[in-house]
Amino acid sequence: MKRSKVVILLLALLLLGSNLWWAARLLDAGISYAQQGDSLKNTTEALQQALAVIRVVVASDASRKAVLAAAESAAHEPGSFVKEGYVWVGSLGLRFSEDGRLEDAAPAWSPFP
Secondary structure, eight states: OHHHHHHHHHHHHHHHHHHHHHHHHHHHHHHHHHHHHHHHHHHHHHHHHHHHHHHHHHHSOOOHHHHHHHHHHHSSSOOEEEETTEEEETTEEEEEOTTSOEEEEEESSOSOO
C-alpha cells in the first residue's frame, strides 16, 4: 500500500512538471508570435515608405519637402522628428544634404544586433 502511494505521488509530480513545461513553452511561443507580428508590421511600413520615397526621387529632382511628404503619406502614424542628423518619419530615417537632396535612408530597426 505504501509503495503504491509513492508511485502515485511520483506520477502526479511528473504530470504537474510536464504541464508546467508545456505552459512555459506555450507562453514563449505566444510572445515570439507577437514579436514576429510587430517585426512584420515595422518592416512592411518601412518598405512602403521606401517605395514611396523612391518613386518621388526617381520621378524628378525631388525637394526635401516632396520626399518628406511621400514618406509621411506611406507612414502608419503621421509626424516626424529629427534625431542624429536624420528626419524620422514612421519607420524610416532620411538624411538630407545641405542643398536639400536626399542623401541617405535608414530603417528604425537594425537587422544586425
